[in-house]
Amino acid sequence: MELALEKAIILAASAIGAGTAMIAGVGPGIGEGYAVGKACEAIGRQPECKGSVTSTMLLGCAVAETTGIYGFIVALLLLFVTPNMFINKLIG
Amino acid sequence: MNAIENLSITGAKILFETPIRIFGQQLVITESQVNSWIVILAVFILCKVLTHNMKVRPESRRQIIAEFIVEKATNFVKGNMGEQFAGFAPFIAALMALSALSSLLSIFGLFxxxxxxxxxxxxxxxxxxxxxxxxxxxxxxxxxxxxxxxxFVLTPFNIISELATPVSMMFRHFGNICSGSVIMTLVYAALATVSTAVFRWLPGVLAQFPFFQIGIPVVFSLYFDIFGSLLQAFIFAMLTMMYIASAAEDGEAAADARRQRKLNKQNKHKKQEV
Structure with a gap:
């Protein structure tokens, strides 16, 4: 178990980084909530447009979600890819 | 505590390695490749069964379902891309079917x-x-x-945004499906932990049996596996159609401009000759 402290630092930093990256989830949450609220308003005003409003809203939500997804992918990379990479670099 | 310790979130497993090398990388057959072959086979069999023994006047229920799917797909493509792109219906329908069925495989516990x-x-x-x-x-x-x-100052940004189109498309689809499966794994592990904590007093093997894993995950699975999968298939197809339609519009406009310029040049020559 040589370099145990260094490995622990790498793992801890990766975990903290992954947690921080997921703060990106806040933005899409607010944005999508706003979009759904507006869609509800639109349906309340014109109930006959429900179908097209809903499908447009879902498409917009999925596009708005992209930034959150980027955060999630960074978190995945930090959790599963980078620790091994850095530890290998440390040993090799 | 066992469930949490045994928890493993992994990518596609490598099933076997081939001796073929491409650019120094060994070609391997992974779980995702084999599972997508299963999906392709399923789509093929579905098409074969639905279009078997067709008549001009539909008699069987199969043919009515097949005609319904084809009509829906054609109308969907025509409505979003315009009449002249009706030929895209098979491509879009195939993309949607592959995406939806691949994502729905996770219901059966497959990768x-x-x-x-x-x-x-x-x-x-x-x-x-x-x-x-x-x-x-x-x-x-x-x-x-x-x-x-x-x-012209914006050229690098335009190139980046051109390349960002496929990257954002694939990250969106991958991120949604992958986050769903990660959350489902966590939910199963958490339910197993809670049920072993609650039913510790039961005798023998029963104490270790995860009772809470029966029924409760359905609620999460409905959203993450079924709704998420179908929504992502729909969105991938929708974005494909929108990008292609707008690209065709751009190309058409550029071609028109070129034709106009040619005409102007010819007219100018004629005037000079006169």
């Missing part, structure tokens, strides 16, 4: 090929090639000139 980035990267590259093909219809000059709009 879904769409939670592997490589599968969707392949589709995104296909879509990117089609977009570029339709933009190139207006000539190479018009295509390259499109990058310098509105002013």
């Amino acid at each position: 879904s090929p769409t939670s592997d980035l490589n599968t969707i990267a392949g589709w995104a590259v296909v879509v990117f090639v089609m977009i570029t093909f339709y933009k190139l219809k207006g000539g190479l000059g018009g295509y390259l000139k499109g990058f310098t709009q509105p002013i």
Whole structure:
């Protein structure tokens, strides 16, 4: 178990980084909530447009979600890819 | 505590390694490839069964279902891309069927090929090639000139945003499906832990049996596996159609501009001759 402290630092930093990256989830949450609220308003005003409003809203939500997804992918990379990479670099 | 310790979130497992080497990388057959073969086979069998023994006047229920699907797909494509792109209906329908069925594989506990980035990267590259093909219809000059709009300083940003199209498409699809499967794994582990904590007093093997895993995950699975999968298939197809339609519009506009310029030049020559 040589370099145990260094490995622990790498793992801890990766975990903290992954947690921080997921703060990106806040933005899409607010944005999508706003979009759904507006869609509800639109349906309340014109109930006959429900179908097209809903499908447009879902498409917009999925596009708005992209930034959150980027955060999630960074978190995945930090959790599963980078620790091994850095530890290998440390040993090799 | 066992469930949490045994928890493992992994990518696609490598099933066997082939001796073929491409650019120094060994070609391996992974779980996602095998599962997408299963999906392709399923789609093929479905098409064969639905279109078997067709009549001019539909008699069987199979043919009515097949006609319903074809009509829906054609109308969907026509409604979003315009009448002249009706030929895209088979491509879009195939993309949707592959995406939806691949994601729905996770219901059966199999690894879904769409939670592997490589599968969707392949589709995104296909879509990117089609977009570029339709933009190139207006000539190479018009295509390259499109990058310098509105002013030439923005050229690097235009190139980045052009490349960001397939990247954002594949990350969106992959991220949604993958986050769903990660959350489902966590939910199963958490339910197992809670049920072993609650039913510790039961005798023997029963104490270790995860009772809470029966029924409760359905609620989460409905959203993450079924709704998420179908929604992502719909959105991938929708974005494909929108990007291709707008690329074709750009190409058409560039071709028109070129034709106009040619006409002007000819007219000028004629005037000079006169």
